[in-house]
Amino acid sequence: MLKSDATLRARQLGAELRRSRREAGLGAEHVADKLGVSMSKISRLETGSCGPKLEDVAGMLALYGVTGHARAQLLELCREIAAGERGWWQRREMSHKQRTLIELESEATRIINYESLLIPGLLQTGEYTRALLQGMGVVPENEIEDRMVTRLLRQSVLRKERAPQLVAIIYEAALRQHVGGPDVMRRQFEYLVHAAAWPHVTIRVVPFSNGVHSGLDGPFAKLEFASAPSVLYIANLTSSLFLEEREDIDVHNRAIKGLSKAALDAGESAKLIAGLAIELDRPPSA
Structure with missing residues (x-):
């Protein structure tokens, strides 16, 4: 579910992370265990309701096998979210x-x-x-x-x-x-x-x-x-x-x-x- 404090970029990054996880055939619980974070954090990242940290997103993308241009675009999106940019x-x-x-x-x-x-x-x-x-x-x-x-x-x-x-x-x-x-x-x-x-x-x-x-x-x-x-x-x-x-x-x-x-x-x-x-x-x- 979308959260009222989620910016458009955060929501889209979350959607891309969720899609990549599913394409990799991984459950959220498995990802949380591998990255050493809580299930609720994975959920918040995938709904865009928490500010993503670059290292968390990079770790998720590595786990999902996302590389090259697609990885670079999503990390750039993460940086834009951290900078507080709105609109797109x-x-x-x-x-x-x-x-x-x-x-x-x-x-x-x-x-x-x-x-x-x-x-x-x-x-x-x-x-x-x-x-x-x-x-x-x-x-x-x-x-x-x-x-x-x-x-x-x-x-x-x-x-x-x-x-x-x-x-x-x-x-x-x-x-x-x-x-x-x-x-x-x-x-x-x-x-x-x-x-x-x-x-x-x-x-x-x-x-x-x-x-x-x-x-x-x-x-x-x-x-x-x-x-x-x-x-x-x-x-x-x-x-x-x-x-x-x-x-x-x-x-x-x-x-x-x-x-x-x-x-x-x-x-x-x-x-x-x-x-x-x-x-x-x-x-x-x-």
Whole structure:
């Protein structure tokens, strides 16, 4: 469970230590015995609720067989935690950025995601994601399938027993931006209508007709937790930004409030999306 005093970096280091231990096939009790520390200390390190000491983390990584670049990155993360750094601008490879996001989504109780030009990642169909990555032309062809699979794996969080509440706020431009052709978009719209019926998913559309609104500066996601501070996630082509400072949260809370006022309610939004799917089903006029 996340702790209220755990910073984002500490939580992520803990998640990486837990993952590495499990990949090594070791139990927490065995690790505690080998390192001469208590089980509670291993638990606190893996939840990010205690300040990690470099020697403890180095010992754990050695025990787990983590070496080279991966070891260096985690030790650097440990040093940043010790320096009290907050927020996180990740310019690491895609697998690390996605792992941080997946870990946060798996612990979240509510996710509020605003998208201005694209369907939210947690609600994309596989064919939409593939067509998007191919059409953008910035992802190497040999990475597209892996990226698509990773995005689909992220979506499993919505199917677990205690799934987070997802509030997806979508600007109408994202619905009008066709990706992959009419058939791909029709099936994407149908999937949105289907997902909107789930009890833990709310989809709302901000229509063009409502003019200027608080989401015009770009997309973001706010992740809320039962016993830890909220985290904001903002991404671009080469990096991911995770924010946890109070003033950043407050600004985006105001943006969410404005978007909620500008958006259609869930029923009207579903009706709009279903109408777009029907339009794509019609044969082109002569």
